[in-house]
Amino acid sequence: MPSISPPIPSPRPPARSSSVHAPRPTRLAAALGPALLAALGLGAGLGAAMPQRALAQPVQDTAEARRAYDIAPGTLDQALNRYAARAGVELAADAGLTSGKASAGLRGSFTVAEGFERLLDGQGLQAVRGTNGAWTLRPLAPPPGAGTEPQLPAVIVSARGESAEALPEPYAGGQVARGARLGLLGNADIMDVPFNIASYTAQSIEDQQAGTVGDVLVNDPAVRFTTSAGHIYENYSLRGFAVSADDLALNGMYGLSPYGHSPTEFIERVEVLKGPGALLSGMAPSGGVGGVINLVPKRAGDEPLTRLSADYISSSQFGGHLDLGRRFGDRKEFGVRINAAARDGDTELDGQSKRRLLGAVGLDYRGERLRLSLDAYANQEDIRNGSPWMASFSGPVVASPPRPGTNLLRGTYGRLENKAAVLRGEYDLADQVTAYAGVGALGFHYSGFINGTRAGSVKPSGSYTGMTYNQDGYTDSLSAEAGVRARARTGPVGHQLVLGATVLQLKSGTINKTSAGYASNIYDPATPLLAGEPGSAPRTAQTTLTSFALADTLSFAGERVLLTAGVRAQRVQTKTFSSTTGAQTADYDKSALTPALGLVVKPFGPQWSLYANYIEGLSQGDTVTDTGARNFGQVFAPYKSKQVEAGAKWDTGEIANTLSVFQVSKPSMLKDNASNTYNADGEQRNRGVEWNVFGQLARQVRVLGGVTYTQGLLTHTAGGAYDGNTAYGTPRWVGTAALEWDLPWLPGLTLTGRAVRTSWQYINSANTQRIPGWTRYDAGARYAARIQGRKVVFRASVENLLDRSYWTGTFNDGFVTQNAPRTFKLSTTIDF
Incomplete structure (x- = not known):
């Protein structure tokens, strides 16, 4: 008989550090899920089972506000770069101070100062906040005999201070990422972009057993199908305007995503930018303007x-x-x-x-x-x-x-x-x-x-x-x-x-042959x-x-x-x-x-x-x-x-x-x-x-x-x-x-x-x-x-x-689409 050890929870990015107290969401946040379910007709059972949460303390200043972070291990300069980007602050640093140093990353909820302190622990460095709100990286103790503070060259680290191709971390719960690709501007945090965006993660895809991109986008209230369930082509409607299967982008580039169905097995994120995006991504091949879907x-x-x-x-x-x-x-x-x-x-x-x-x-x-x-x-x-x-x-x-x-x-x-x-x-x-x-x-x-x-x-x-x-x-x-x-x-x-x-x-090329009519x-x-x-x-x-x-x-x-x-x-x-x-x-x-x-x-x-x-x-x-x-x-x-x-x-x-x-x-x-x-x-x-x-x-x-x-x-x-x-x-x-x-x-x-x-x-x-x-x-x-x-x-x-059984929506003027019958899905995943 195989031995079975105690169960493990589903893998989730930690939302807070166990050693650092983090503020709880407000009662309004705790009420969002039940309110949403009630609006859509779900029973109150699940909502009633949710624990109530305490009120968060008022936030007086960016540096005093706690925020959840999940910074991956890497070089120290990369970790500081990503942390400053997530925190939305500027950091001036001499590249020589971080050269050759590694970081274990950062997970948990911190104020800006606490996060810097945790990242720099054991590195012989400190981050000091200036009167203008920017932070400066310095040695813990100045060199002996130094009469004045060194003037460091300004290397600005901000929400756009890291690689524009770097993948934003998952948000709390792991279903959606903290950011998405904003066309030619590259990846950006959701709080830093003037658009409504969403980025569904591989974890969400796996847990929902979503086999195609269409299965993923069921989660988005701005997106609906315009072809019948199970059709070999998946077309969409975003904000009420058609986006065809031809208009999906792959890594920010049009014309390269799979036609018809887009399978999810090789996809890390499905990103949705609501509304037209000609500046950001250019004209879509079929001219869809309801939004941009990027794989x-x-x-x-x-x-x-x-x-x-x-x-x-x-x-x-x-x-x-x-x-x-x-x-x-x-x-x-x-x-x-x-x-x-x-x-x-x-x-x-x-x-x-x-x-x-x-x-x-x-x-x-x-x-x-x-x-x-x-x-x-x-x-x-x-x-x-x-x-x-x-x-x-x-x-x-x-x-x-x-x-x-x-x-x-x-x-x-x-x-x-x-x-x-x-x-x-x-x-x-x-x-x-x-x-x-x-x-x-x-x-x-x-x-x-x-x-x-x-x-x-x-x-x-x-x-x-x-x-x-x-x-x-x-x-x-x-x-x-x-x-x-x-x-x-x-x-x-x-x-x-x-x-x-x-x-x-x-x-492109196409040819078609039509049959005679039949009753x-x-x-x-x-x-x-x-x-x-x-x-x-x-x-x-x-x-x-x-x-x-x-x-x-x-x-x-x-x-x-x-x-x-x-x-x-x-x-x-x-x-x-x-x-x-x-x-x-x-x-x-x-x-x-x-x-x-x-x-x-x-x-x-x-x-x-x-x-x-x-x-x-x-x-x-x-x-x-x-x-x-x-x-x-x-x-x-x-x-x-x-x-x-x-x-x-x-x-x-x-x-x-x-x-x-x-x-x-x-x-x-x-x-x-x-x-x-x-x-x-x-x-x-x-x-x-x-x-x-x-x-x-x-x-x-x-x-x-x-x-x-x-x-x-x-x-x-x-x-x-x-x-x-x-x-x-x-x-x-x-x-x-x-x-x-x-x-x-x-x-x-x-x-x-x-x-x-x-x-x-x-x-x-x-x-x-x-x-x-x-x-x-x-x-x-x-x-x-x-x-x-x-x-x-x-x-x-x-x-x-x-x-x-119901008509789900429309495809072109005057045509309706039908839903899929009750569908069972089973899967088993093993990590070796």
């Missing part, structure tokens, strides 16, 4: 890792995952991270089966001045005998959805293949100047019945006439970026200047007619996106005021070609400038951050294809979406909240019937309020989620016919509440619960069709223990606990 690949940690996982998903999907990480060298400069995963078997869709294979490797080098990384992955997904589908309706009556898992497309099949490699690097030209560059390529190929999976013009009885679409196609991407980041001071003002350039080339019913599906093989795809489009950006983040009053200003010049070049003759059919070449302005103010110390921003997004302008129009063939300039946002962030060290109000307007093309011309005067305007919360309410209780209220209006439509209508696919209320509870009387056991709520929404611009709201409940548990000296975690969860 951060895994890196080898300082400790060796050999982790093997096995999982099961109903109906009979079995999978395995190997995660291997090692570092080499005297200072562990070289890292290797390998991830391999496979899954095969039947799905929740009646009669359908899927197979997926993934192989990924991440190599990195971290030297004193040079840092390099190379990521490569190959991902293949096959579907057999069916596909999730979408439906439109013949009149104002929206038919009720069929039983979840109903398969309208038996006999269809499809395959997606992604292969990519990305090389990145940064080099410190001087202490305050860093050059960076990256280049990557992706080859994507698709074939089979993977698009056009819909039931059109469904009657109230459920009957419709269907067709199937057999496709073949490809997209080859080449993406590159380069730039320089510099830190400087002009008197009392600090600067982080960034000059960057990007280029993305996309070459079917969503409640009693007929066997579909399958379209024949379309042949190999010819080249049909070629796009080049180039841009140059300049930005400066100015800091005042000891980092209490941060002002970011910048502009990006973007050029969009697109050519299209006939799929039959190969002749060029269109040539698009337009440019645009997209500015941005952001402000962060910390009037009450580092726990509070007030922010505002104005930023623009960019989409390719339309071409008039109506041959009867007076301006047939006219090409419009790129569309500029505009966002105005303001908000407040509150960080207690254990609970973080963001409350924001926003307005995003997006133009579009419309027709003036009186003049028989098209123009770019169409517009959709979304206004809303968002609240996000994450962290731990108590040592054993963690919360994740939020609520979004959105009012989406069509403000300019053709002939004014739909002016004032609600934009389709923009529900007024969306919310997510997830709780985790480590049972105190049974160490190692964690109970989990989640509620996902979406209110009613219109599914067409005419506002003649709408679907009711819905609520999904999930529940689960995990148990962590040591078996024969090895850490083992068992996880079990059920999604859509009540097995309800």
